[in-house]
Amino acid sequence: MNKQEGINVISRAMAVLPAQLSDTILKHIHLLTDYEPVIGIMGKTGAGKSSLCNALFAGEVSPVSDVVACTREPLRFRLEVGERFMTLVDLPGVGESGARDTEYVALYREQLPRLDMVLWLIKADDRALAVDEHFYRQVIGEAYRHKLLFVISQSDKAEPGSGGDKLSTEQKQNISRKICMLHELFQPVHPVCAISVRLQWGVRVMAEQMIKCLPREASSPVVAQLQCPFRTEQVKELARDDFGETVGVVLDTVSAFPLIPAPVRAIIQAVRTTVVSMARAVWDFFF
Incomplete structure (x- = not known):
């Protein structure tokens, strides 16, 4: 597990966003990866x-x-x-x-x-x-x-x-x-x-x-606690999808902030699919 490497991959997918906004999103994703069910x-x-x-x-x-x-x-x-x-x-x-x-x-x-x-x-x-x-x-x-x-x-x-x-x-x-x-x-x-x-x-x-x-934010941390025989591909795929969805919700939440300018909001929505896809791809780095 290399959490920082995973964060770096997601960060690169958001390189077009203003640095402060990208940092805010990454901070929320960090909280997701540390969630204690x-x-x-x-x-x-x-x-x-x-x-x-x-x-x-x-x-x-x-x-x-x-x-x-x-x-x-x-x-x-x-x-x-x-x-x-x-x-x-x-x-x-x-x-x-x-x-x-x-x-x-x-x-x-x-x-x-x-x-x-x-x-x-x-x-x-x-x-x-x-x-x-x-x-x-x-x-x-x-x-x-x-x-x-x-x-x-x-x-x-x-x-x-x-x-x-x-x-x-x-x-x-x-x-x-x-x-x-x-x-x-x-x-x-x-x-x-x-x-x-x-x-x-x-x-x-x-x-x-x-x-x-389980709620989407809890499934991946619980999978990390399971004995090896129960960490099946189906279980990991479910958790991977949940993690991608929760990252997508983070972007949607930030995009809905009232002070976000319309052009920036459009950029967030444009990169959403890529960021969610990257989050799924690096799931193993976190869990």
């Missing part, structure tokens, strides 16, 4: 949150805060890969304690605006979802539905469990039914994923779906 992970005790995180992400994990479980502040962990950081927020699962669920409403309403996305893990053999549905409608609501990715975890425990090294046809059929049930119950924005970390089943597809669900 924040991902929430929720699920009941034993849903496999830690297992999934360990399987997905390559970063060294360190607790951000040392809080006891009875406080309303969720546990936060910072992942580090080289000079790149990402934060995981361990959100409590609902439906385990009525008294706690009331407390969690305030916690979630405080946390949701700060999160780029939430992975909601539901165990394959969990049938008690009435509280989850109520919580989803009352707390998540329309405002944050787009941030949620439902993940059926521990698919190897779906009926009829065998403990073998691959899912049976019957298990796959029951998981498909569970996926349909969750779609009916929650009507999620994004497709429901199903995984088994133990069998390494479905995780790659889930990783791709996660990258699709």
